[in-house]
Amino acid sequence: xAHQAHxxxxxxxxxxxxxxxxxxxxxxxxxxVWFHFHSTTLMTLGLILLLLTMHQWWxxxxxxxxxxxxxxxxxxxxxRYGMILFITSEVFFFLGFFWAFYHSSLAPTPELGGCWPPxxxxxxDPFEVPLLxxxxxxxxxxxxxxxxxxxxxxxxxxxxxxxxxxxxxGLYFTALQAMEYYEAPxxxxxxxxxxxxxxxxxxxxxxxxxGSTFLAVCLLRQIQYHFTSEHHFGFEAAAWYWHFVDVVxxxxxxxxxxxxx
Amino acid sequence: xxxxxxxxxxRLTGAVSSSAYSPQGLRSTIPSESPTIIFxxxxxxxxxxxxxxxxMGGNKVPDLQRIFQASDEIPVHLKRGVxxxxxxxxxxxxxxxxxxxxxxxLYIAAQPKNK
Numbered sequence: 001x002a003h004q005a006h007x008x009x010x011x012x013x014x015x016x017x018x019x020x021x022x023x024x025x026x027x028x029x030x031x032x033v034w035f036h037f038h039s040t041t042l043m044t045l046g047l048i049l050l051l052l053t054m055h056q057w058w059x060x061x062x063x064x065x066x067x068x069x070x071x072x073x074x075x076x077x078x079x080r081y082g083m084i085l086f087i088t089s090e091v092f093f094f095l096g097f098f099w100a101f102y103h104s105s106l107a108p109t110p111e112l113g114g115c116w117p118p119x120x121x122x123x124x125d126p127f128e129v130p131l132l133x134x135x136x137x138x139x140x141x142x143x144x145x146x147x148x149x150x151x152x153x154x155x156x157x158x159x160x161x162x163x164x165x166x167x168x169x170g171l172y173f174t175a176l177q178a179m180e181y182y183e184a185p186x187x188x189x190x191x192x193x194x195x196x197x198x199x200x201x202x203x204x205x206x207x208x209x210x211g212s213t214f215l216a217v218c219l220l221r222q223i224q225y226h227f228t229s230e231h232h233f234g235f236e237a238a239a240w241y242w243h244f245v246d247v248v249x250x251x252x253x254x255x256x257x258x259x260x261x
Numbered sequence: 262x263x264x265x266x267x268x269x270x271x272r273l274t275g276a277v278s279s280s281a282y283s284p285q286g287l288r289s290t291i292p293s294e295s296p297t298i299i300f301x302x303x304x305x306x307x308x309x310x311x312x313x314x315x316x317m318g319g320n321k322v323p324d325l326q327r328i329f330q331a332s333d334e335i336p337v338h339l340k341r342g343v344x345x346x347x348x349x350x351x352x353x354x355x356x357x358x359x360x361x362x363x364x365x366x367l368y369i370a371a372q373p374k375n376k
Contacts, residue, residue: 012336015349019356026359033366042366045359052352060337066322067329068337157316225320 009070016057023049058217062234066226076233083237087244090207094248097203098255101196105260112191116260121193122185123261129180130257133173137246140169144215144239151222154229163219166242170212177205197256204248211245214238 004010023046030043065071071079105116113119124130143166150159181198188198218235221227227235263281267274329340339345 012338014336014338015353016338019352022356022360026363029363029367033370036370042359042363045355045362049352049355049359052348052355056338056348056352063329063337063340067325069326069330160317223317225322 007072007074009064009072009075011064014057014060016053016060019049020053020057023047023053062221062226065234066221071231071233076231079233079237083240087240090244094200094203094251097196097200098251101200101256101260104192104196112193116193118191118193121190123193124180124184124257126253126257126261129176130253133176134249134253136169136173136176137249140166140173141243141246143169144242148235148239151227151232151235152229156222159222159227160219163215163222167212167215167219170208170215170242174205174208174212177201177208200252200256204245204252207245207248211238211242214241 026042026046026049028046030040030046033042034040108114108116108118117123143162146162147159147166150156150162186194186197188194215238218227218238221234263276263278264273265276265281266272329337331340333340338349
């Protein structure tokens, strides 16, 4: 191992930024080809390449941190900044969809009947499955905090069990939401109500799936003894992301499901 | 009126006489002496103990640390040898092949439609 007179991480040359960029090219061009020529080959190839890139890139980060010891305190600080900035960018992403919802719902046009919900739309009852979903995500916020404290206190079994419970709650939310989507009396094509509802909740659902996957990876790492009571930033990043997903849902629930019904 | 100290609200709250005469945690049916407090079990060698002691597998991190810290100038994405090389080569093949396929597809898509 080369010796360095500083605490920062000079990464080995890596092919994954290139493969990731090509994956993005393939996915976007593939989308256009699908729309115009009805072939999904290029887009699927892009997706496979994206998955391969993500797997190997993040695998390498785990190797560099846990096995090679490159994640010194200043390096970890940088990773923290990075995750915070990424989550902030996601907040702005959702802010746009909330803006769209409030733009349309605060001043409903005559075409909608001058009211919100628009004429002809039967909104979902906010006190049925959506309320259950709220309870599920809030509970998962508690269990993930339990996991964090277990890791910090060196309680291996409790950490594994509470993290598993968190992931199961996340999957339960996804299943419930999928069922709601299937059973809903309106579709994405039902005017601006359908558009704002399904795009906002749809992107949120995607983030729940991403967050659950991140937590699942942390579960595997916790089982394999990667985390110590002092150093477990991968898990902290996953927990931050999960809390963010939870908060977005609370805003969605209050705005679209409750106020908007 | 009887009172008890509520552990939940940290205040005195109303209670029935039975809980006032037997404060929380102390009941006549339970013996008054507590069991001997055990601070830790004696350390056992992993080789002596049963497999059940290792909860969901043993710790392989030190072995992996040795593998990945070997001074062999191999970059981290190939450091495990054969499985890494296989995955890398597959990914690179898809990357190069995919990029070429994409350029061809875009060239064809850019051709004007024949009436």
